[in-house]
Amino acid sequence: MEDLNTLVAGWLAGTGWSESWIALTTKIIIILGILLVAFVVTVVFRRLIIPALQRISARTKATWDDYLFSDRVMHCAARLIPPIVWYALLRAAFYDMPVLLDVLHKGCLIYLIVVFLQLVSAFLDTLYDISSRHETLRNRPLKGVYQMIKLLAICVGVILIVSILIGQNATTILAGLGASAAIVMLIFRDTILGLVAGVQLSANDMLRPGDWITMTKYGADGFVTEVTLTTVKVQNFDKTITTIPPYALVSDSFQNWRGMWESGGRRIKRSLQIDANTVRPLTAGELAGLCRKGLAETAEAEQPVVNLYALREYAARYIKHHPDIHPELMQMVRALQPTSEGIPVEVYCFTRDTNWVAYEAVQGAVFDHLLSVLPEFGLRCYQRSSDRDQCVETDLKQE
Numbered sequence: 001m002e003d004l005n006t007l008v009a010g011w012l013a014g015t016g017w018s019e020s021w022i023a024l025t026t027k028i029i030i031i032l033g034i035l036l037v038a039f040v041v042t043v044v045f046r047r048l049i050i051p052a053l054q055r056i057s058a059r060t061k062a063t064w065d066d067y068l069f070s071d072r073v074m075h076c077a078a079r080l081i082p083p084i085v086w087y088a089l090l091r092a093a094f095y096d097m098p099v100l101l102d103v104l105h106k107g108c109l110i111y112l113i114v115v116f117l118q119l120v121s122a123f124l125d126t127l128y129d130i131s132s133r134h135e136t137l138r139n140r141p142l143k144g145v146y147q148m149i150k151l152l153a154i155c156v157g158v159i160l161i162v163s164i165l166i167g168q169n170a171t172t173i174l175a176g177l178g179a180s181a182a183i184v185m186l187i188f189r190d191t192i193l194g195l196v197a198g199v200q201l202s203a204n205d206m207l208r209p210g211d212w213i214t215m216t217k218y219g220a221d222g223f224v225t226e227v228t229l230t231t232v233k234v235q236n237f238d239k240t241i242t243t244i245p246p247y248a249l250v251s252d253s254f255q256n257w258r259g260m261w262e263s264g265g266r267r268i269k270r271s272l273q274i275d276a277n278t279v280r281p282l283t284a285g286e287l288a289g290l291c292r293k294g295l296a297e298t299a300e301a302e303q304p305v306v307n308l309y310a311l312r313e314y315a316a317r318y319i320k321h322h323p324d325i326h327p328e329l330m331q332m333v334r335a336l337q338p339t340s341e342g343i344p345v346e347v348y349c350f351t352r353d354t355n356w357v358a359y360e361a362v363q364g365a366v367f368d369h370l371l372s373v374l375p376e377f378g379l380r381c382y383q384r385s386s387d388r389d390q391c392v393e394t395d396l397k398q399e
Contacts, residue, residue, distance in 0.1 A: 030093040038085040042078055050074045063133075067126045076119040083112040106164050113164075117157045121150055147229040148195045190245065194229045197246035207232070207249060207256065215254040218244050237356075265326035265350030266359045272370060273342035275382040279308045286378065295376055307377040308335065312345060314377075315370055319349045324362040326350040342382030 053074070057065040067073075087108040094101040124146045163169060201207045207224060213234060214221045222236035231243045260266055281304035282290070290296035295314050296305075315333040319325045329350035336344040347370070351362045374380055 027093050034086060034089045034093065037089065038082040041085060042081045045078050045081060046075070050078070064130050067130050068123075070126065073119070073122045073126055076115070076122045079115040079118065080112065083108045083115065087112070109164050110161050113157050113160055117153055120153045124150055143226065143228050145195075145198060148191075148198070151191065151229070190230055190247075193247040194245065197250045198227070198229065200250050201227070201246065208258065212257040212261070213254050214257070215244060215249075215252070217252060218242055218248070220244060220254075261354055263329070263350075264354070265329045265352065266354040268347060268349050268351060268359075268363050268366065270363065270367060271336065271344035271346040272367070272374075273339075273382040274308060274311075274345055274374075275342050275380050276338060278379045279306065279343065280378065281305065282307050282310060282378070290376065293376065295373060307379055308343065308345070311370075311374070311377045311379060314373070315345070315347060318369070319347065319366065322362075322366065324352055325366075326352050341384065 050069075050071075053069045054066075057069045087105060090101060090104050090108070094104065128143060128146050207213070207227065209224050209227055211224045212222065213224060215234075220234040220236065220242040222234050222242070224232060225235050225241075226233040227246070230245065232246055232249060234242045234244065236242055286307075287296060287301070287305055287310075290310060291298065296310055297313070297317075312333045312335065316331070319331055319333070320327075325331065326349070330348065331350075332346075332348040334346050334348070336346055338344075347366065351359050353359060353362065371381065
C-alpha cells in the first residue's frame with residue numbers, strides 16, 4: 001500500500017506539483033481510482049455477466065433459473081460489488097490513518113450487510129413466485145414462511161450491524177438477548193404464534209389460498225386471498241375483507257368448503273313442512289290418477305298407500321332422474337320428527353355444479369316442483385296463520 005502511495009507521489013513530484021499538495025492529491029487520486037475500479041467492475045457485471053447468465057438460463061428447459069437470474073435478483077447482487085471493492089482497496093488510501101480506516105471499514109461492512117439483506121429479500125420473493133406457479137406448491141400458505149425467513153435474516157443483520165458498531169462479538173450480543181428472551185417473546189408474540197400456526201396450517205393442509213372458509217366468530221364467509229405471517233385475509237361474498245390471525249385458525253374451529261369443491265357436488269339439505277292434518281290414505285281412484293300422471297309407479301297395493309309416503313317415493317325418483325343432481329353422491333328423501341309446525345320431509349342430495357348461483361338455481365327448481373305437486377297428493381305445506389288470516393276466517397264464518 002505504501003509503495004502505491006510512493007509511486008503516485010513520485011509521479012506527481014515529477015510533474016512539478018508542490019510538495020505541500022502532493023500528500024493530499026495522492027489520496028484523492030487513489031480514492032478516485034478506487035471508486036473507478038468499483039464502478040467499472042459493477043458495469044462489467046451488469047452489462048456483460050448478467051446478460052450472459054440470463055441467455056444461458058433462457059436456453060434451459062427449466063423455468064426456475066429464469067426467476068433466479070431475473071433483473072431484480074441480479075441487480076441486487078450487483079450492489080454487493082462496491083462495498084467489497086471499497087473494503088479491499090481503502091487501505092491503499094488510508095494506511096497511515098488507522099482510526100479513519102477502521103471507521104470506513106465498518107461503514108463498508110454495514111453497507112454490505114444491508115445490500116445482502118436486500119438480495120435475500122429479492123431471492124425469497126423469487127422463490128415465492130416460483131412456488132406460486134408450481135402445481136404442488138401453489139396452494140400452500142408459504143408466504144408466511146418466507147416472511148419469517150426474511151424476519152430472521154433481518155434480525156441476524158441487525159445483530160451483526162450492532163456488533164460492528166460497538167466492536168463486540170455477535171455471540172456476546174446473542175447472549176445478552178438470551179437473558180431478555182421473555183421481553184423478545186412478548187414483543188414478537190403474534191409473529192411467533194403466526195409462524196407456528198403457519199407451519200401447522202401448511203403441514204396439515206388445513207388452509208390454502210383460494211379456499212372458501214366460514215368462521216362465524218370473526219364474521220368471515222368467503223375466499224382466502226392471502227396467508228401471511230400475521231394475518232389471513234378473507235374476501236367475503238359481500239366484497240368486504242376480514243383479517244384473521246393465523247393462530248386463531250388453529251386454536252378455534254372453522255369450516256373449509258374445499259372438500260365440497262373437490263367432491264364435485266354441493267349438498268342440498270332442505271325440508272318441506274307438511275301440514276299433518278292433510279296426511280291420509282289414498283283411495284284406489286286417487287292412486288290410479290297419480291299413476292296416470294306419472295306421480296306414482298303402480299296403482300296396485302296390498303295395503304292402503306298414505307299420501308305422504310307416495311310423495312316421498314315420487315320425490316326420491318324425481319331427484320334420482322334429475323339431470324342436475326349428482327348420481328354418484330348420496331340421495332335420500334325422509335320424514336323427520338313431527339313438530340308443532342308440521343311434518344318435515346327432508347330432501348338430501350348433491351348438485352353436479354358447485355357454483356353458488358347454479359346451485360341455488362337447481363335447489364330452487366327442485367323445491368318449486370315439489371311444492372307444485374303437493375296438491376296432487378292431497379297435501380299442503382304448513383303455514384302459521386297470521387292475524388289477518390284469522391280475521392278473514394272469522395268474516396267468512398259470519399257470512
